[in-house]
Amino acid sequence: MDKDIEKVLFTEEEIAEKVRELGRILSKEYEGKNPLVICVLRGGAPFMTDLVRRMDIPLEMDFMAVSSYGASTQSSGVVRIMKDLDTSVEGRHVIIVEDIIDSGLTLSYLIDIIRRRNAASVKVVTLLDKPARRTVDLKPDYCGFEIPDAFVVGYGLDYAEKYRNLPYIGILKPEVYS
Numbered sequence: 361m362d363k364d365i366e367k368v369l370f371t372e373e374e375i376a377e378k379v380r381e382l383g384r385i386l387s388k389e390y391e392g393k394n395p396l397v398i399c400v401l402r403g404g405a406p407f408m409t410d411l412v413r414r415m416d417i418p419l420e421m422d423f424m425a426v427s428s429y430g431a432s433t434q435s436s437g438v439v440r441i442m443k444d445l446d447t448s449v450e451g452r453h454v455i456i457v458e459d460i461i462d463s464g465l466t467l468s469y470l471i472d473i474i475r476r477r478n479a480a481s482v483k484v485v486t487l488l489d490k491p492a493r494r495t496v497d498l499k500p501d502y503c504g505f506e507i508p509d510a511f512v513v514g515y516g517l518d519y520a521e522k523y524r525n526l527p528y529i530g531i532l533k534p535e536v537y538s
């Protein structure tokens with residue numbers, strides 16, 4: 361285990377099992393719809409790339425980068441598009457894939473943009489959800505795990521750009537933040 365991690369919340373195996381389960385559910389739900397699966401970079405990348413390999417239906421992938429946290433553990437409240445989609449979402453069934461929903465600001469902004477671009481449908485799948493932290497009214501359509509209010513890292517989730525490559529999800533030791 362990484363020396364900066366205080367506690368592992370979800371092991372590599374637990375994550376893999378959950379991703380398989382979500383892949384099965386989405387494959388049934390989107391059969392015959394050729395969904396456009398959108399990864400919210402950078403945090404959503406490991407989850408999205410694992411998830412699509414558990415979906416055994418035709419689908420397309422695209423990537424979007426937004427950022428509201430910078431190098432902080434608090435959302436700035438201002439969501440910026442750093443990289444837009446390359447695909448038109450008009451008439452498409454869109455699945456937005458996120459690593460985590462915290463305040464909900466990032467996703468409510470993204471959902472709004474994609475709806476305004478006339479997608480046929482927009483749904484959200486998140487690996488982690490921290491409902492206690494929500495500042496806007498937003499519920500994921502599919503969620504891996506609900507977690508308590510703690511800052512987590514690993515499997516895409518960073519602190520100051522580190523730890524995204526950990527294969528598990530854990531809580532950092534408090535001294536790491538200082």
Ligand SMILES: O=P(O)(O)OC[C@H]1O[C@H](OP(=O)(O)OP(=O)(O)O)[C@H](O)[C@@H]1O
Nearest residue numbers: 401402403427428429462463464465466
């Ligand atoms: O619900 P919210 O309060 O908006 O927080 C969730 C968002 O914050 C993180 O991304 P971040 O903006 O830190 O960028 P990153 O994905 O590149 O790490 C995370 O990956 C989500 O996208």
Ligand SMILES: Nc1nc2[nH]cnc2c(=O)[nH]1
Nearest residue numbers: 462510511512513517518
């Ligand atoms: N790494 C990380 N990024 C976040 N963005 C919003 N919440 C979190 C969190 O708990 N951990």
Ligand SMILES: [Mg+2]
Nearest residue numbers: 401402403404
């Ligand atoms: Mg993100």
